[in-house]
Amino acid sequence: MCTACQSNQKEEDVKKTTAVTKIVEGADGQKLDSILTPYLEKLRNLSDNNAGLAIGITKGDQIIYAHTFGYANIEANHKADFNTVFHIASVSKPFTAAAIVKLVQQGKLNLDDKLIAHIPDFKMKGEAYKDITIKHVLNHTSGIPRHVSANDWEHPKPLQANLQYVKNFELDFTPNTAFSYSNSAFDILGIVIENVSGVSFEDYITTHILQPAGMHQSTYIKPKDSLPATWAKPYSYGLQTQEWSPYPYAPNYYPSSGLQTTLLDMCTWGMLHAGKGTYNGKTIFDKNHFKLLTTPYYKTPWGDHIGLSWFLQSYLERPIIMHTGADTGFESIMYVYPNEEISIIVMANRDFSRTGRIINAASEVLFDSVPKNYNLSARYKFTEAYKKHGIDKAKETWERMQKDTTDIYFVNNDDILTTGAVLENGNYWKETQDILTYYLTLNKKSTYAWRLLGNAYLHQKDTLKAVECYEQTLAINPNYEKGKAALAALKNK
Known part of the structure; x- marks a missing residue:
């Protein structure tokens, strides 16, 4: 489809769904709305979550329940709706797998082809990398x-940069001898798709997967220096829901985590998989090639299997194919129940949105089980006490809750560290200082906490204490590079 045609189609899709936030169809939809909706609202209230949440449930070729909650952009007062575009992180991987299977169906490659056959420039230390096949990458057994590169969202690189990142590494193990989830392997797989198809990774998936399926609001492309009005902003939780920076976007991570999409598009994706490659009369894969995606190829460490990117598990004693995704500021999860032709997608633009509990609750309601009670981090009670009364009362609250095993709250000291880290990202320097100082009474050996505490002191003009904190990181770990860099930056001022 031409670029202008795609643009017109997107505009028409937007007009059809403007400001729509809810679909309820049939008895199953009514049941979900009466039980699941209040369950979600209570969970969001208890976890102080006003950021966006989108959930869609399909059966056959019909959406039976779809609902958005909260805000895509809190600061602009933009509520999440069916036009809201979410970053779905690793739920992008099945789209990369789908592109590979489409190329197989087109006769352009085979799953057992070696990477070096399609990427002559692909090199790593040692010789074992030469035996990695496309299938090994797709089932996370490549080694x-x-x-091989940090998630550097602030300095986006082109897809080909992944070859430079990987060349100085050795494999963790001989291919096909162990399972180890690898984002970096998937990013290299994107180069295979480009080399075999002769077009860019994102153009191939758009032309052969997204557009034929009718997923017209899904894209890999973000404007360079802005966030489109319909895109959800990333949020995390410090003392409240706060914006997270930077937005997780870089072309070199497209294959592993780069798709941006809407709830209705993901419902289409779910119906396509529930229909084994066909949705609403449109066949994207014939059944034999679709079966490649969901054939169990390798056993995972937790006793289930993996297909081509999809994890093959079960819930409520029913088989599911599933994948999760998380980048700071976003969560996503998808289940497909193939025997029941049901799919569920949950997306959120805030960390700690409990998308896993939500998708399981949806399953429980669908299959006539009582939704399980949720447990929540005691951090919400800690932050509530801090906001009302200060750090001393917050500490007292935390220590009291450590001894209390009778309520829904669980205590994990690292949640205090996370709270401090999120506050540091948002430049809340005094609050960061208070909370990380307390955390370091619980764990004196955290180089991360000492470094962030040093940043908090530095931004409050207390250079001496900042230096003490950075030096403490090196006392714990003399090879801690970020501690060295922080001290070097001070000396160069």
């Missing part, structure tokens, strides 16, 4: 380390 390529999980992260």
Whole structure:
């Protein structure tokens, strides 16, 4: 489809769904709305969450329940709706797998082809990398380390940069001898798709997967220096829901985590998988090739299996194919129940949105089980006490809740660290200082906490205490590079 045609189609889709936030169809939809909706509202209230949440449930070729909650952009007062575009992180991986299977269906490659056959420039230390096949990457048995480059969202690179990142690493193990989830391997797989198809990674998936399926609001492309009005902003939770910076976007991570999409588009994706490659009369994969995606290829460490990117598990004693996704500021999760032709998608633009509990609750309601009670981090009670009464009362609250095992709250000291880290990201320097100082009474050996505390002191003009904190990181770990960099930056001022 031409670019102008795509633009017109997107505008028409937007007009059809403007400001729509809810669909309820049939008896199952009514049941979900009467039980699941208040369940979600209570969970969001208890976790102080006013950011966006989108959930869609399909059966056959019909959406039976779809609902958005909260705000895509809190500061602009923009509520999440069916036009809201969410970053779905690793739920992008099945789209990359789908592109590979489409190329197989087109006769352009085979799953057992070696990476070096399609990427002559692909090199790593040692010789074992030469035996990595496309299938090894798709079922996470390639041995390529999980992260050969940090998630550097502030300095986006082109897809080909992944070859430079990986060349100085050795495999973690001989291909096809172990399972180890690898984002970096998937990012290299995007180069295979480009080299075999002769077009860019994003153009191939748009032309052969997204547009034929009718997913017209899904894209990999974000404007360079702005966030479109319909896109959800990333949020995390410090003392309240706060914006997270930077937005998780970089072309070199498109294959592993780069798709931006809407609730209705993901419902279409779910119906396509529930229909084994066909949705609403449109066949994207014939059944034999679709089966490649969901054939169990390798056993995972937790006793289930993996297909081509999809994890093959079960819930409520029913088989599911599933994938999760999380980048700071966003969460996503998808289940497909193939025997029941049901799909569920949950997306959120805030950390700690409990999307896993939400999708399981939706399953429980659908299959006539009572939704399980949720547990919540005691951080919400800690932050509530801090906001009302200060750090001393917050500490007292935390220590009291450590001894209380009778309520829905659980205590994990690292949640205090997370709270401090989120506050540091948002430049709340005094609050960061208060909370990380307390955390370091619980764990004196955290180089991360000492460094962030140093940043808080530095931004409050207390250079001496900042230096003490940075030096403490090196006392714990002399090789801690970020501690060295912080001290070097001070000396160069």
